[in-house]
Amino acid sequence: MKVLITGTSKGIGKAIAEKFLSRGHEVIGMDILPATIEAPNYSHIKTDIFSGELPEIAGVEILVNNAGVQDSGRDIDVNLKGTIRVSEKYAFQDKIKSVLFIASSSARTGAEFPEYAASKGGMVAYMKNAALRVAKYGATANSLSPGGVKTALNERVMSNPVLWGKIMDETLLPKWAEPQEIAEWAYFVTVVNRSMTAQDLLIDNGEDAKANFIW
Numbered sequence: 001m002k003v004l005i006t007g008t009s010k011g012i013g014k015a016i017a018e019k020f021l022s023r024g025h026e027v028i029g030m031d032i033l034p035a036t037i038e039a040p041n042y043s044h045i046k047t048d049i050f051s052g053e054l055p056e057i058a059g060v061e062i063l064v065n066n067a068g069v070q071d072s073g074r075d076i077d078v079n080l081k082g083t084i085r086v087s088e089k090y091a092f093q094d095k096i097k098s099v100l101f102i103a104s105s106s107a108r109t110g111a112e113f114p115e116y117a118a119s120k121g122g123m124v125a126y127m128k129n130a131a132l133r134v135a136k137y138g139a140t141a142n143s144l145s146p147g148g149v150k151t152a153l154n155e156r157v158m159s160n161p162v163l164w165g166k167i168m169d170e171t172l173l174p175k176w177a178e179p180q181e182i183a184e185w186a187y188f189v190t191v192v193n194r195s196m197t198a199q200d201l202l203i204d205n206g207e208d209a210k211a212n213f214i215w
């Protein structure tokens with residue numbers, strides 16, 4: 001299938017691109033940074049999803065909106081407006097089979113940075129709007145809301161043993177996900193899944209669920 005993924009130069013987006021490539025799909029990556037993947041079925045578009053040029057790409061079958069920033073002063077622009085811009089350009093056409101959004105557990109909890117949480121909450125609402133509009137093509141639209149994932153985005157706390165210990169105390173399964181696990185979810189939700197749509201999946205190692213019974 002023809003798969004367009006944003007934010008493929010690092011982290012979760014790179015892992016998702018590698019997952020699709022390993023299954024023989026054609027992957028078009030879009031990132032503000034140069035390509036870091038070299039593979040016969042991979043092509044790269046270097047652009048800013050919010051303000052850069054979005055080239056014509058016919059017949060995208062799977063769109064994964066992954067590119068994002070955190071506490072950047074541009075969180076609403078990139079995470080929300082950029083994602084909407086990319087989706088409006090490529091998703092609503094008759095070849096589309098699935099649209100996926102990488103949101104965040106902060107969309108549900110409101111925790112983390114204010115504009116980041118708002119951008120991801122908006123993304124989940126937009127995902128539902130997209131699901132209503134791609135249904136006529138027989139396509140699904142869903143989002144993944146990861147808790148902590150081990151990427152460069154979180155270097156600050158991952159490299160600080162005291163902060164890391166506090167985070168683990170807040171996490172029911174005391175660990176964070178690897179980007180490759182999020183890639184497995186992305187593949188399942190967009191390719192294997194044909195019946196779930198307009199849903200947001202929380203993948204947070206039980207951080208949101210953790211509750212202490214005081215008696």
Ligand SMILES: NC(=O)c1ccc[n+]([C@@H]2O[C@H](COP(=O)([O-])OP(=O)(O)OC[C@H]3O[C@@H](n4cnc5c(N)ncnc54)[C@H](O)[C@@H]3O)[C@@H](O)[C@H]2O)c1
Nearest residue numbers: 007009010011012031032048049067068104148149151153
């Ligand atoms: N890492 C986590 O703990 C975590 C948790 C929940 C959600 N997320 C979300 O997952 C997505 C990927 O995060 P990550 O941890 O892999 O981050 P990352 O910083 O490692 O990778 C993000 C990628 O997006 C690209 N990008 C940033 N702004 C862009 C723009 N304007 N145009 C095009 N590309 C742009 C970056 O260059 C980079 O390659 C983000 O949307 C993030 O909010 C991450």
